[in-house]
Amino acid sequence: MRCHSDHTCFIRRRSDGRCIMLLVYVDDIIITGDDVLGIAQAKLHLQKSFDVKDLGPLQYFLRIEVARSRRGISLSQRKYVLDLLQDTSMLGCQPASIPMDPNLKLSVELRELLPDPSVYQRLVGRLIYLTNTMPDLTFVVSVISQFMHAPRLAHMDAVYHILSYLKSCPGLGLFYASGNQSGLSCFIDADYAGCKTDRCSTTGFCTFYGNHLISWKSKKQAVVFRSSAEAEYRAMAQGTCELLWLQSILGELGFVQKGSSKLFCDNKSAIMLASDSVLHERSKHIEVDIHFIREKVRSGIINPIFVPSSEQTADVFTKSVGPSLL
Known part of the structure; x- marks a missing residue:
């Protein structure tokens, strides 16, 4: 049955209360639940209809790293961050303690325009994806996203400051402790x-x-x-x-x-x-x-x-x- 609240989520619930949850994103699928036998049957059914590959327990999904322990589950994008720093030649930069200076006020007419706005636009796009596991970047990324149409040097400096902050905490992410909530x-x-x-x-x-x-x-x-x-x-x-x-x-x-x-x-x-x-x-x-x-x-x-x-x-x-x- 497809969820009414999220059309990418499908649930199969048995009479004994056990269930299977299937989450779809384009051609990637996560299957979870407490019905172990039902999950195995669902995999076989998918293999009959589609050319699929079972990657085993969830460890890496859409560039999000998943780690499990008895204490709980952690989500991070460490490899994604390191690749971003390497691509921008920022691996050797001086780390920053915060994503943006609290006294910095960006505007649409601050300093001169960038000669090639596509570089700025690609960097901001990659930073937007990082907010999936780093909530502390959400506000600053929303600010720099407002200047995508005509970025200026001051806006690019703000992006580089965010990259310096990422250098200080590339593995920062979310942790969900085990136990009832x-x-x-x-x-x-x-x-x-x-x-x-x-x-x-x-x-x-x-x-x-x-x-x-x-x-x-x-x-x-x-x-x-x-x-x-x-x-x-x-x-x-x-x-x-x-x-x-x-x-x-x-x-x-x-x-x-x-x-x-x-x-x-x-x-x-x-x-x-x-x-x-x-x-x-x-x-x-x-x-x-x-x-x-x-x-x-x-x-x-x-x-x-x-x-x-x-x-x-x-x-x-x-x-x-x-x-x-x-």
């Missing part, structure tokens, strides 16, 4: 009017299943807001959509969510908008988002919770931070 939570944040070019805010969020980080995002908002509360509330709407999607796919995979999902926000005004029945003059143009979140709060699907800015995990997805916060 439960409960969805999402940290959301917005960098109010952070873009110096158009004064748009940046939305950042990261979601956890138990203690495991499972999704993250950094994206500039399309509308300029007049208050930080409205920018944070728009970020809350995007975090709510992510939680709804994750609840749906986890339910199809057999992980039933009990209780409300927690939505952590460091703006008390935005949290009040989620529960207050009064609409204010300055919030009318986000009225759809207001009613959307309030409906989910009333139905018990999400529970907005205030978190101090010092404990805001999503901060790293809205601005460049120092090494102590990475």
Whole structure:
């Protein structure tokens, strides 16, 4: 049966509760589950219909390295990083402690244009793929991606600084500890009017299943807001959509969510908008988002919770931070 939440995922569940999960990406397939006999039968069935090759236990998939131990599973792209550093002649560079200087503000007219923008575009494209296992690169890569059409020397310097940071931690990735996990939570944040070019805010969020980080995002908002509360509330709407999607796919995979999902926000005004029945003059143009979140709060699907800015995990997805916060 194909999942409704993710059309690349297929599930076969037996009457005794055992299941097989099959994930497809173009011509690459991952098969997993607790039905060992069923997995062997699925492989034989695929071999009858397609020319396939069994590569054994998952170790390398789409340039993502998978390592297992009794403690859990780790995901990294060490070989991909080293190849990138070698191709750019940055293996011998001086390592950097952070991906981007917090005081650096890039703009569309900073210094002269690059003579060949294709070099910049290829490098940024390779860095985008690294965000699959390195969430700390998500914000800085989203920033440099905004200048793909007309990159300048300052933008290329920022890319080289990211490569210097990769030199210091080529094997950095994600670790998922063994043991039971439960409960969805999402940290959301917005960098109010952070873009110096158009004064748009940046939305950042990261979601956890138990203690495991499972999704993250950094994206500039399309509308300029007049208050930080409205920018944070728009970020809350995007975090709510992510939680709804994750609840749906986890339910199809057999992980039933009990209780409300927690939505952590460091703006008390935005949290009040989620529960207050009064609409204010300055919030009318986000009225759809207001009613959307309030409906989910009333139905018990999400529970907005205030978190101090010092404990805001999503901060790293809205601005460049120092090494102590990475």
